Amino acid sequence: MKLSRPKKQISLNSTPKLASDQRGITGLETAIVLIAFVVVSSVFAFAALSTGLFSSDKAKETHTAGLAEARGTLELKGSVVAKVSGTTGATGVVTSVEFQISNAAAGEAIDMTPGNTVIKYSDKTQTVNLNSSTEFTIEMIPSRGAVLFIGRRTPVSLEASNNLD
Numbered sequence: 001m002k003l004s005r006p007k008k009q010i011s012l013n014s015t016p017k018l019a020s021d022q023r024g025i026t027g028l029e030t031a032i033v034l035i036a037f038v039v040v041s042s043v044f045a046f047a048a049l050s051t052g053l054f055s056s057d058k059a060k061e062t063h064t065a066g067l068a069e070a071r072g073t074l075e076l077k078g079s080v081v082a083k084v085s086g087t088t089g090a091t092g093v094v095t096s097v098e099f100q101i102s103n104a105a106a107g108e109a110i111d112m113t114p115g116n117t118v119i120k121y122s123d124k125t126q127t128v129n130l131n132s133s134t135e136f137t138i139e140m141i142p143s144r145g146a147v148l149f150i151g152r153r154t155p156v157s158l159e160a161s162n163n164l165d
Helices: 023-071
Strands: 074-084 094-103 118-123 135-141 148-153 161-163
Touching: 074 148, 094 135, 094 148
Parallel strands: none
Antiparallel strands: 074 094, 074 161, 118 135, 135 148
């Protein structure tokens, strides 16, 4: 008679546990994910800051250009006076128009030399001499800043000096 050995019964609950303590691996994975998140966030933050600095630099340039334009603007100070030399009255002829200008907003000096600032006279007949009761416009066009328009009408009867305000 042969003796047989009893067979072992294996139950599903008694499966050997290979790595039941994985705390170190889980902590390492978490650290890697956290580092990747910080790196990606810093790249996006750098891009956002670079864009912000670029746009604020452009805004500063625009602001500076606007101030330079405003400081280069001319304004009329006082009266516009038409001078007549020779005959006065209705047949008189204006020989010069005098006025004073200054730069607005406590601005910088404006170069008034011919070629840098243009002084343009115009009326409906484009004559050099102004007769009585004539509307005219004088434009002061500086190299930078706004154009100053001076529009007036000569009186019907001209005196030696005529205030055109």
